[in-house]
Amino acid sequence: MLVDETRLHIAIQKSGRLSDYSRGLLRDAGLKIQNGKNDLTARVDNFPADLMFVRDDDIPIFVSDGVCEFGIVGENVLREFSLGEDSPRFEVVAQLGFGKCTLKIAAPEASPYEGPQSLRGARIATSYPRILQRFLDDNGIDATVVKMNGAVELAPRLQIAAFICDLVSTGATLEANGLRAVETVFTSEAVLVRTRKPMAEAKVDQGAKLLSRIDGVLATKESKYIMLNAPSEALREITDILPGAEAPTILPLHGRPGHFAVHAVCQESVFWETLQKLKDAGASAILVLPIEKMML
Ligand code: ATP
Ligand code: MG
Numbered sequence: 001m002l003v004d005e006t007r008l009h010i011a012i013q014k015s016g017r018l019s020d021y022s023r024g025l026l027r028d029a030g031l032k033i034q035n036g037k038n039d040l041t042a043r044v045d046n047f048p049a050d051l052m053f054v055r056d057d058d059i060p061i062f063v064s065d066g067v068c069e070f071g072i073v074g075e076n077v078l079r080e081f082s083l084g085e086d087s088p089r090f091e092v093v094a095q096l097g098f099g100k101c102t103l104k105i106a107a108p109e110a111s112p113y114e115g116p117q118s119l120r121g122a123r124i125a126t127s128y129p130r131i132l133q134r135f136l137d138d139n140g141i142d143a144t145v146v147k148m149n150g151a152v153e154l155a156p157r158l159q160i161a162a163f164i165c166d167l168v169s170t171g172a173t174l175e176a177n178g179l180r181a182v183e184t185v186f187t188s189e190a191v192l193v194r195t196r197k198p199m200a201e202a203k204v205d206q207g208a209k210l211l212s213r214i215d216g217v218l219a220t221k222e223s224k225y226i227m228l229n230a231p232s233e234a235l236r237e238i239t240d241i242l243p244g245a246e247a248p249t250i251l252p253l254h255g256r257p258g259h260f261a262v263h264a265v266c267q268e269s270v271f272w273e274t275l276q277k278l279k280d281a282g283a284s285a286i287l288v289l290p291i292e293k294m295m296l
Pocket of ligand 2: 056
């Protein structure tokens with residue numbers, strides 16, 4: 001299967017925090033994924049692509065080597081990988097908006113902390129030794145990085161290290177382990193990466209199609225279609241209020257001279273406050289509709 005010159009290979013996390021979102025995104029982009037939870041690969045029936053279900057740590061190397069043309073992975077994993085490479089052999093082609101988290105240094109609640117200087121000479125346990133080392137170097141701090149592959153938050157209690165540097169989303173895990181965040185090292189979300197290795201022409205075309213669909217899915221998430229009626233004198237103010245709308249369509253209303261329908265795609269969230277402003281400006285019959293698909 002891997003020598004197939006016509007089918008794209010897309011690496012996603014097999015099971016973990018990113019897997020459901022990654023599958024969901026590809027499904028929203030119209031890819032029908034046929035497989036059971038335990039399969040390592042899946043053929044997409046209606047698009048020339050095969051999915052590889054792997055550990056997230058393996059995704060950067062697969063995409064770098066061109067074994068997979070695309071991958072979905074956290075920026076944290078990518079950066080840790082890239083810091084060990086001479087030049088990255090992949091490029092980030094979309095920020096996906098899920099898997100948001102922050103790599104933070106945390107200390108036991110009771111211990112004093114007076115800024116990065118407090119880390120001097122200390123031992124810090126982490127699964128992200130390269131990102132942490134870069135942070136320490138950038139801040140001119142000499143400290144010992146202790147690499148752990150998991151359960152990093154136990155390190156202070158086991159006296160393996162005084163501090164930890166780990167991923168945090170809500171902070172609940174830190175709190176449950178009697179720790180508090182003291183420094184932010186790196187902010188991350190899931191991204192779509194594409195290999196820089198040359199691809200067969202058919203794959204370049206399919207890759208561009210996939211990317212355009214994914215861009216469409218991402219744009220739709222925030223976008224709304226707004227329809228409203230307004231008298232001609234209110235049109236300028238109303239079109240100025242519409243959030244993130246380019247070139248709205250303005251149509252005359254049949255049988256109501258001087259009144260128009262305004263239709264627009266808004267690329268930003270539409271809040272109740274915005275609707276009130278539109279109404280105050282003279283708009284009536286305001287409808288806000290979700291957009292199912294979009295191709296930009
Ligand atoms: P794998 O078995 O694939 O190696 P893993 O245990 O390394 O899985 P997960 O815990 O599933 O990874 O996290 C995958 C990614 O989800 C992380 O690399 C990160 O980008 C993101 N993420 C979002 N929130 C968090 C969080 N609170 N803790 C850890 N990772 C998070
Ligand atoms: Mg992992």
